[in-house]
Amino acid sequence: xxxxxxxxxxxxxxxxxxxxxxxxxxxxxxxxxxxxxxxxxxxxxxxxxxxxxxxxxxxxxxxxxxxxxxxxxxxxxxxxxxxxxxxxxxxxxxxxxxxxxxxxxxxxxxxxxxxxxxxxxxxxxxxxxxxxxxxxxxxxxxxxxxxxxxxxxxxxxxxxxxxxxxxxxxxxxxxxxxxxxxxxxxxxxxxxxxxxxxxxxxxxxxxxxxxxxxxxxxxxxxxxxxxxxxxxxxxxxxxxxxxxxxxxxxxxxxxxxxxxxxxxxxxxxxxxxxxxx
Amino acid sequence: xxxxxxxxxxxxxxxxxxxxxxxxxxxxxxxxxxxxxxxxxxxxxxxxxxxxxxxxxxxxxxxxxxxxxxxxxxxxxxxxxxxxxxxxxxxxxxxxxxxxxxxxxxxxxxxxxxxxxxxxxxxxxxxxxxxxxxxxxxxxxxx
Numbered sequence: 001x002x003x004x005x006x007x008x009x010x011x012x013x014x015x016x017x018x019x020x021x022x023x024x025x026x027x028x029x030x031x032x033x034x035x036x037x038x039x040x041x042x043x044x045x046x047x048x049x050x051x052x053x054x055x056x057x058x059x060x061x062x063x064x065x066x067x068x069x070x071x072x073x074x075x076x077x078x079x080x081x082x083x084x085x086x087x088x089x090x091x092x093x094x095x096x097x098x099x100x101x102x103x104x105x106x107x108x109x110x111x112x113x114x115x116x117x118x119x120x121x122x123x124x125x126x127x128x129x130x131x132x133x134x135x136x137x138x139x140x141x142x143x144x145x146x147x148x149x150x151x152x153x154x155x156x157x158x159x160x161x162x163x164x165x166x167x168x169x170x171x172x173x174x175x176x177x178x179x180x181x182x183x184x185x186x187x188x189x190x191x192x193x194x195x196x197x198x199x200x201x202x203x204x205x206x207x208x209x210x211x212x213x214x215x216x217x218x219x220x221x222x223x224x225x226x227x228x229x230x231x232x233x234x235x236x237x238x239x240x241x242x243x244x245x246x247x248x249x250x251x252x253x254x255x256x257x258x259x260x261x262x263x264x265x266x267x268x269x270x271x272x273x274x275x276x277x
Numbered sequence: 278x279x280x281x282x283x284x285x286x287x288x289x290x291x292x293x294x295x296x297x298x299x300x301x302x303x304x305x306x307x308x309x310x311x312x313x314x315x316x317x318x319x320x321x322x323x324x325x326x327x328x329x330x331x332x333x334x335x336x337x338x339x340x341x342x343x344x345x346x347x348x349x350x351x352x353x354x355x356x357x358x359x360x361x362x363x364x365x366x367x368x369x370x371x372x373x374x375x376x377x378x379x380x381x382x383x384x385x386x387x388x389x390x391x392x393x394x395x396x397x398x399x400x401x402x403x404x405x406x407x408x409x410x411x412x413x414x415x416x417x418x419x420x
Contacts, residue, residue, distance in 0.1 A: 006300070009300045010300060010302050013300055013302055013303050017306070039388050039420065042362060042388075042390035042391060042393070043362035043364075043388065043390065043391075043420040045325075045331070046321040046322070046324040046325035046360075047321070047325050049321055050317075050318050050321040050322060050325070053314065053317055053318060053321075054318065057314065076299065077299050079307070080299040080303055080304060080307040081307075082310075083306075083307035083308070083309075083310035083311045083314070084303060084306050084307050084310055085310070086310040086311075086313060086314050087306055087307070087309050087310030087313060088310075090310075090313050106394075107393070108390065108391070108392045108393040108394075109392075110324065110360070110390070110391050110392050110393075111390040111391070111392070111393050113317065113320055113321075114390075117317050117321075245420065
């Protein structure tokens with residue numbers, strides 16, 4: 001690589017890095033200012049937090065593949081993107097939590113690490129998304145991050161569900177709502193979630209809508225994408241509730257109803273992810 | 278928001294990011310990210326292995342006694358020396374003379390994180406110096 005090219009690439013990288021910081025800040029801001037996130041950061045089990053950090057890594061790699069800010073061409077590039085996003089998320093979360101005095105010199109190491117690590121996950125997702133979304137133009141020949149297949153669509157739905165679910169799951173409201181709502185309202189909420197998911201993607205004609213495949217009937221689209229997607233969304237919601245310690249001591253039916261409540265925002269996140277990413 | 282149409286715009290001039298090239302600088306930042314992730318996992322694994330017990334172990338001590346307004350302020354510090362969190366931890370401060378409790382005050386600490394300390398104070402109307410000051414802890418709940 002010539003010196004001038006190297007300079008251009010570095011400049012390009014710094015612009016991308018600045019976008020990543022902007023994205024981490026925008027996407028993680030509601031969570032940075034959610035007190036449950038600070039508390040859960042220190043009281044959640046070590047294993048649960050480590051698992052969340054572990055799960056987020058392949059997720060960021062996949063997200064970089066389908067959306068990332070740099071047009072990527074190889075797994076190595078996607079891994080680099082994901083690691084840069086983790087770095088950006090951690091630095092941003094540390095900086096903002098320090099400004100808020102949520103962490104400071106008197107905070108014990110375990111408490112600080114828990115608070116920062118938990119915020120790093122949504123911040124890193126935000127960093128990766130922003131590098132994709134705030135991007136003005138991208139070269140035409142970026143086949144890898146165009147038109148994901150079935151697994152790719154499910155992956156994107158999962159990321160969208162995780163992201164919106166992550167914003168709601170730490171709060172007490174999903175559990176409280178699941179106590180307040182009767183079974184019929186819960187069934188209605190599940191039906192509404194599925195309807196909205198399907199409507200968002202196939203009926204409302206947002207830009208970015210996937211083209212209906214040749215010969216694909218309404219029922220086949222509903223079953224293959226929306227219903228499968230909704231089951232995935234529920235799984236992710238229950239994983240998030242478990243991670244945040246919201247399921248401990250609950251009976252199975254209570255866990256399912258909390259999952260349905262959290263599934264409402266998460267399914268909209270899943271549908272939106274298919275359109276936006 | 279970018280949509281699929283926008284993604285198909287012409288490449289910008291001077292877009293110096295050729296195929297398959299993550300620059301050394303980007304790899305350096307990525308290496309820092311990898312180190313952070315690895316350090317986090319090791320740190321958490323260390324805690325998970327070293328501290329199987331997850332009940333908090335809290336103790337309270339008085340930090341200072343000083344006149345405040347019409348009465349006295351006793352500042353206290355509660356320290357947790359285990360890998361468990363106490364939520365809604367009760368802190369009780371008493372002024373005693375023999376078996377007799379002259380004054381009693383109570384405070385609640387919302388959360389006492391693992392290996393952390395929290396501080397607070399009790400307002401007494403009598404001078405704690407003239408009595409026996411007893412600080413103790415009440416109940417907590419697991420978050």
